[in-house]
Amino acid sequence: MASWRLMAALLLHLLPLAAMAAQDAFVGVNIGTAVTDMPNPTQVVALLKAQQIRHVRLYDADPAMLTALAGTGIRVTVSVPNQQLLAIGQSNATAANWVARNILTHVPATNITAISVGSEVLTIIPNAAPVLVSALQYIHAALTAARLDSRIKVSTAHSSSIILDSFPPSQAFFNRTWDPVMVPLLRFLQSTGSYLMLNVYPYYDYMQSHDAIPLDYALFRPLPPNKEAVDSNTMLHYTNVFDAVVDAAYFAMSYLNFTNIPIVVTESGWPSKGDSTEPDATLDNANTYNSNLIKHVLNNTGTPKHPGVAVSTFIYELYNEDARTGAVSEKNWGLFDANGRPVYVLHLTGSGSMLANDTTNQTFCVAKDGADRKMLQAALDWACGPGKVDCSAMVQGAPCYEPDTVVAHASYAFDAYYYKMGMAEGTCDFKGVATITTTDPSHGSCVFPGSNGSNGTFINGTSLAPSSNSTSSGSSLSFHTGNSISCVTISVVLLLSAVFL
Template sequence: MAKLLFFFLVFTAAAALPEEEGGGYVGVNIGTDISNFLSPPQLVSFLQQQKLTHIRLYDSDPHILKALSNTNIRVIISVPNNQILGIASSNTTAANWINRNVLAFYPHTLITAIAVGDELLTTIPSLSSILMPAIESLYAALLSSNLHNHIKISTPHASSIILDPFPPSQAYFNQTLSPIILQLLGFLSRTKSPLMMNMYPYYVFMQNKGVVPLDNSLFNPLTPSKEMVDPNTLLHYTNVLDAMIDSAYSSMKNLNVSDVILVVTETGWPSKGDHSKEPYATIDNANTYNSNLIKHILDRSGTPFHPELTSSVYIYELFNEDLRSSPISEANWGLFYGNSTPVYLLHVSGSGEFLANDTTNQTFCVAMKGVDGKTLQTALDWACGPGRANCSEIQPGEACYSPNNVNNHASYAFDSYYHKQGRVAGSCDFKGVAIITTTDPSHERCIFPGSKIISNRTDTVVNSTNATSGVDASRLIGMEGLWGVILSMMMYL
C-alpha cells in the first residue's frame, strides 16, 4: 500500500474530541504483538510518510509517546484491563498514572483521549463495578492538572452490550449492565466525551450468512431492493455499519441521553483466515471494506438516523500482528505487515490530503490462477529471456525467491515486463496466462516492480509492552448474532 492512508473521524457535535470539532476523520489502531517490529522513531516516520494523523494505542508505551513528540499525530492512549483495579482503588495511583503517562509527554505529544480498559463489561464482567471509580479517579487527576477540557476519558465497549440491535430503532442496552451504562453516559455527557464502541460488520455477516448480504457488509453499491429498511422509522440503510451506529444512538435515546456522540474505536475486515471456517476473510474483501469505509466516512454524510453526525472511525488495524494466536484471522487484520510492507493497496481516490498516493490507477500484472505449471514456465522463460524482464529478485537467496514456485516467479517477471513496457495494451497477456490486478502482489520483503512504495524494512525488535487488543469473534456474537432478526423486524424492499 504504497503511500497509504488511513484514519478517522469525529462528528460535528458538542461532545466531539476537542482537537477536531466539526468533521469526520479516520484513524488506525496500532497493536505491537509483532515480531521484527519497527522501532518507535521508525514507526513515527512511517506514520508521517503515510499521512496518518490519528492513532490509538492499546497501552501508553513511553518510547512511542516520546517519538510522537512535536508531530501533528493525535493519539488515544489506553489503560490495560489489568491496571484498572489499582487505579479504581486509589486516587494516588490514578494521579501517578496521569503523571507518568500524560503529564510526562503532553502537550509536546498530542494525547487527545484515554481509553480505560477494553471491552471490560463483556470480557471481565466481575470487574465491571470498578470501571466508573477508575474513570472518575483518572478524570479527577486530569482536572487537578487543568487538562480535563483537552483530554477526554471513555472506555471502549463490544457491540454485544446492545441487544435487539436490528432494526436500529428498537435497540437497547443489555439491562443487566444498565446501571453502569447509565453512570457512564452521565459522565460522558457531563465531560463532553464520546461513547467508544468496537463494531465489526464482518462478524455480523459471518454470524448471519444468508440473511445479511455481503454487499451490505462491504459498503458496496446496492439496488433499492437490497437496502435495509427500519419498519418503525422507514429509514433506509445501505450498509451494516451505519445500522450498528444508529442502534447505539437509539439505545442511548431509550435512556434519555441525546448529547453523547459515538466514536467507533475498532472496525475492519481480516485479509486471511481458515479457508473452511472463514472463507470471506480475503484480501479483496478486506480491501473493499476498508476502502469503502474510508470513502464513506470522509463523505461526511452521517447515518440515516443522524445525517448531521459523522462518526470517527479507527481501522483495526495498521499492522498484522503475527504473534497473535489462532484463529488465523487474528493475525491478519492489518493494512501492512510488521515491516511496513503493504498487505494490499487501498482503492481510494480524491479522499483528502492524508493520501500519500492515489492508488486507484496503480495496476500490476500477475500470473492467472489455475494455469498449469509447464505453460507458466514457458511464459516465465520468455519474460526473463527475450522479454528482458528484470528477474534478478527471483533468483535463489533474493527477496522474491520465496515462495519458490512457478506462479510466484512468473508473477514477478510478468509485472517487471509490464511496467518496463509502460503498461501498454497487450503487455500483460503472455498468451492468456497473465492478468492485470489493482491488488499489490508484494509480500514480506518482496516488493514487486509495479509498487511505488518505499518501505522501511528493519530487523529491530521493539522493546515495549505488548498490550494489545484481540478481535475475538466469541465476544462479538451478542450483537452481531442478532442480525437474524432482520428477517422479521426489517425488510428488504
C-alpha cells in the same frame, strides 16, 4: 419564560452532537504490538508520517512510543490496559499516579487527546465492571487537577455486542444486565463532553449471520434500492452494516434518555487472510472494506439517524500482528507488515491525503468468484466483440491461453477493457460478474494490462461494458473456452437477458 428555559435546556442538551456535526470526521489507526519483529517507535512514527496518518490509538501508554510521537502533532489516544483497571478503579491516588506518569510527562509535546480506560471491559473482564465508572471518574479528576480536562477526553471502548436486538436499529437497546454501569457511564460522558467509544466489526456480524447479511452490505458496496435494509419504525434506509450498528448504539442510548453523546468508532476493519472456515477473509475484501470505510467516513456522510454528524473511526490496525493467538484471521488485520510494506494498497481516489498508497493505477478487473459460467462466457464474448478488446493474447499458443478456462480468459478480457476505458466508474461490472481487485492476476508470460501501469485510453465509439441495468447486442468475437480447446470465430451474438441479466 418557562418556554425559553426549556429551549435553552434543549440546546444545551444537543450541543455535543451539534459540535460533532460542525467538525470533519477523521480516520486513524490502532497500533497493536503483538508483532514478532515489532518496528521501534521511531520507525512506527516514520511510517505514520509517510502515510500522513494524523490520529492513532495505542493500547497502552508506552513511554518510548509517546516520546517518538512528540513534536509530530499526531493526535494520540492512549489506553489504561485492562490489567490495571481494578487498581485504578479502586484508588483515586493510583489513578492520579497513572496520569502523572503517563500523561503529564508527555504533554504538551505529545498531542494526547483522549484516554480509553480499558477495552471491552463489560465483555472481556466483567468482574471489573463495578469499578469501571469510578476508574473513568478518577482519571478525569486527575486531568482536571492538571487543567487538562478540556483537552483530553476520557471514555472506554465497548464491543458492539453489548447492544441487543440491533436491527432494526430503532429497536436496539443495551444489555439490561449492564444498566447499573451504562447509566452512570453515559451520565459521565454527557457531563464531561466526551463520547461513546464503540468497536464496530461488520466482518463478525457478517460471519455470524450465516448468509443472512449479504457480503456487499457488509463491504459498503452499492446496493440497489430494493436490496437496502429498511427500519420499518423510522423508514430509514441502511446501505451498510457499519451505519446500522452505529445507529443501533445511538438508539440504545436514547432508550436510556441520552440523546446528545457522540460516537467515535475505536476499532473497525476486515482481515486479509483466514483459514478454511473464513473464506471471506481475503485481500480483496479487506481492501474493499477499508477503502470504502475511509471514503465513507471522510465524506462526513454521518448515519441515516444523524446525517452529517461525524463518525470518526480508527482502523484496526496498522500492522499484521503475527504473534497473536487464535484463528488465522486474528493475525491478519493490518494495513502493513512489520517491514512497513502494505499488505494491500488501498484505493482512495478522492478521499483526501490520508494514506499515500493510492492504487488508482494498480487495480485489476477480474471475474468474480462463483460467477455463473454462462454469464461469464456471454460477458467474455461481449468484451472481445462490441467491447473491442484485443483478445489475441488468449488464442491457442498465445501467452494468456493457459489456463484454458472461461474464468481466466474472462478476467484478462475484463481487465483489458477496464484499462482501455481509463478505469472509469462502471467499466468493471459486466452484469455483476466482474470485480475490482488489487491482487495482480498476471502469471508467467501473461501480463495483465494493470501490471504495465497503463492508464488506459477512451476510444470514441466504444460501447460501455454491460452493467446490471443494460442490455447489448451486436457483432462480437465469440470466444469459447473449455476442455483445452479454444476457437476464435466471428459471429453475431445476441446477449439474451436470460443469459446476461
